[in-house]
Amino acid sequence: METATMNIKIKLTEQSRVNQLDPNNISFGTLFTDHMLVADCVNGEWQTPEILPYGDIAYNPALASLHYGQSIFEGMKAFKNEDDEVLMFRPLENFKRFNISAERMCMAQVPEEIFIGGLEELLKIDSAWVPKGEDNSLYLRPFMFASDVYLGVRPSQNYRFMIIMSPAGKYYSTPPKVKVETEYIRAAPGGVGYAKCAGNYASSLYPAKLAAEQGYTQLLWTDAIEHKYFEESGTMNVMFVKDGKLITPAVSTTILKGITRDTLLQLAKSMNIEVEERRVPVAEIIEGIANGSVTEVFGAGTAVVVSPFAAIGFEGTDYELPAITENSLSTRLKNALNDIRTGKVADAFGWVWKV
Known part of the structure; x- marks a missing residue:
């Protein structure tokens, strides 16, 4: 399968942390890969996405999503086959559902080339982080939040879309x-x-x-x-x-x-x-x-x-x-x-x- 090509600004980390990954001892949602994707929607126009070293982001205290809750996300997984090829599972379904959530929360629609294309590029760069082994995978977290700096209940005019990734093992150790x-x-x-x-x-x-x-x-x-x-x-x-x-x-x-x-x-x-x-x-x-x-x-x-x-x-x-x-x-x-x-x-x- 192919998706539309697009430009992505890429800044690679100077030092990978992949040696912190122990495939035999993975705690869900605690370790993150070397890079993340960031794309801003400014007044209805999507800007060029960037892949950056994973790290903290700065935000204004009046950030609309902190006050009024315009925030959505998806949960996905990537795997490696026996030939070390990276595989995503039904990503278009996650993309469609993401935009259904965005519509209900009165948020911007994310273009397919940013959502799917961004995932593909990020996975190519951080492919070493996809763990093998039974019950192991790389958990993918696309999310978006309102980024207006404004106090007042209204749909935001600006949004930030991001993707972060985290190695994952078995979620429950015993039946709940x-x-x-x-x-x-x-x-x-x-x-x-x-x-x-x-x-x-x-x-x-x-x-x-x-x-x-x-x-x-x-x-x-x-x-x-x-x-x-x-x-x-x-x-x-x-x-x-x-x-x-x-x-x-x-x-x-x-x-x-x-x-x-x-x-x-x-x-x-x-x-x-x-x-x-x-x-x-x-x-x-x-x-x-x-x-x-x-x-x-x-x-x-x-x-x-x-x-x-x-x-x-x-x-x-x-x-x-x-x-x-x-x-x-x-x-x-x-x-x-x-x-x-x-x-x-x-x-x-x-x-x-x-x-």
Whole structure:
């Protein structure tokens, strides 16, 4: 695949830090590659992007994004195949979703040549940072924030788009124990639940903190109106295996249209697994765990990939799920996804983008 060419100003670091990378000991989001991309939109016009040594950025105390929250991001991953070629996974889907988020937050649209072209150039320069090994990848974080220096509630006239990259390993060391949240909400109909904006994550921190104090790793969010239907789990979409079927909440204005979610649904269909996208009642799943018809519940997302849950807490009771095996659907889906992303098998879906 090719993207439009463009000019990028490049200033390389004088000393690489890649020797700090230990592929056998990677903590998520703590180590960053040598370079970052910066592109400014000034009064509706995108300026020439720059690739610079990774480092701090200066900002004015009146920066609009600090006060009014115009800030969005994406999460993506790059991998290396056996020939040391760098592969991105479904980057155009992230690009499209980024601009959907930008539209909802009344922000500038980022051109494809800056988003995709910038990712490609940055990955070429920092390719040594893409770790090999099971569960390893290079996490890619494109983000954009309002850069007006102005106090007053209005859409910013200026924006800064950036890309930073961080080596990533396994997100959870053990299967998470999650709590069904029936007091606080993640999103409401007509809100910004489908956008990948910073505020969605900020508002989740307090209820997640309360759940952690009760011994839970994450939350299972329910609908804002009745708290009777599952929506998402923490930073993940959620999936259920019931009577051999793969079930997941249908996307809406309150649920992020996850790219990993969509990928797993397509993979399941290719395995002749019946898929249902619908409203999923909490009562149905709790009853299903109790009677054995629900055999797996797992989160799906770029950071976690596929994360089976150990137990679900609901109304003071923990409902334990069966142990995951090599024959579990979540395991089979994760293995199939990883084999495609790392080039171990042929990509029949057209998902892999060679840098």
